Amino acid sequence: MCLRLTYAEALLWKQHAAKLVADAKAKSAKIPCDPLFESNPRLSSLVSEIDSIKKRHGLLIERALIFAINKLRHWQAAKESIQVTGGNAHLDCLAFNATTRKLYVFECKRGHGTFDADKKRAIDQRLGNITASIGAHVSSKGWSPSSTEVFILSFYGAKWKSKYPIYDKHNVATLFEPCIGRFVTDYMEHLEAATARAYSSELREAVMVSPARSIFDEVDEAREPPQPDVLFTEDGASFVARQRDK
Numbered sequence: 065m066c067l068r069l070t071y072a073e074a075l076l077w078k079q080h081a082a083k084l085v086a087d088a089k090a091k092s093a094k095i096p097c098d099p100l101f102e103s104n105p106r107l108s109s110l111v112s113e114i115d116s117i118k119k120r121h122g123l124l125i126e127r128a129l130i131f132a133i134n135k136l137r138h139w140q141a142a143k144e145s146i147q148v149t150g151g152n153a154h155l156d157c158l159a160f161n162a163t164t165r166k167l168y169v170f171e172c173k174r175g176h177g178t179f180d181a182d183k184k185r186a187i188d189q190r191l192g193n194i195t196a197s198i199g200a201h202v203s204s205k206g207w208s209p210s211s212t213e214v215f216i217l218s219f220y221g222a223k224w225k226s227k228y229p230i231y232d233k234h235n236v237a238t239l240f241e242p243c244i245g246r247f248v249t250d251y252m253e254h255l256e257a258a259t260a261r262a263y264s265s266e267l268r269e270a271v272m273v274s275p276a277r278s279i280f281d282e283v284d285e286a287r288e289p290p291q292p293d294v295l296f297t298e299d300g301a302s303f304v305a306r307q308r309d310k
């Protein structure tokens with residue numbers, strides 16, 4: 065199956081990547097210089113900016129994934145909040161296929177580095193509370209799933225001992241469609257390169273930016289109409305003739 069984006073949609077996600085860096089720079093400009101870097105205020109800004117980008121990086125990938133899932137036929141996905149014992153729980157993604165009646169409940173993590181024991185226990189406890197309450201929640205939406213899978217999606221592949229399966233960017237395609245895997249990996253690659261380029265001139269040693277270019281690097285706001293669609297398949301991404309609205 066293929067995932068098809070209009071040129072405007074692809075451009076929007078490219079702009080979101082640029083905004084990730086721009087917002088971090090704007091935020092750091094309002095933060096007083098850390099005393100550790102009084103002799104070089106720019107270092108203080110860099111530390112603040114990079115930390116902000118890291119914190120928001122995984123959330124942007126998560127948003128892009130939900131957008132892509134909703135592009136697939138029969139699938140719908142969203143971030144939601146549900147009632148559990150003792151209060152509410154946040155769902156990073158609740159995805160349902162109206163044809164197969166598969167229900168996915170999963171927590172997204174950037175998945176770089178390690179978590180301490182308390183963090184791991186908290187993840188499993190939260191997912192356990194969600195598992196116990198998800199039936200009533202989906203029934204209220206009018207869904208009657210034939211199967212429910214609760215798991216963790218660790219984008220960069222960090223694994224830890226958990227009661228729940230842990231997927232990553234390489235096998236997310238097995239959950240949905242190969243085109244979803246291609247979209248996620250291409251967009252992650254674009255985010256990495258865009259961030260590296262934003263700071264490469266400020267460091268003493270050159271930053272190595274991968275020569276590989278994702279399809280998002282080829283999306284240009286100045287491109288004259290008619291603009292093509294962007295098609296993601298198992299084998300890659302490419303520009304194709306625009307699909308006319310029916």
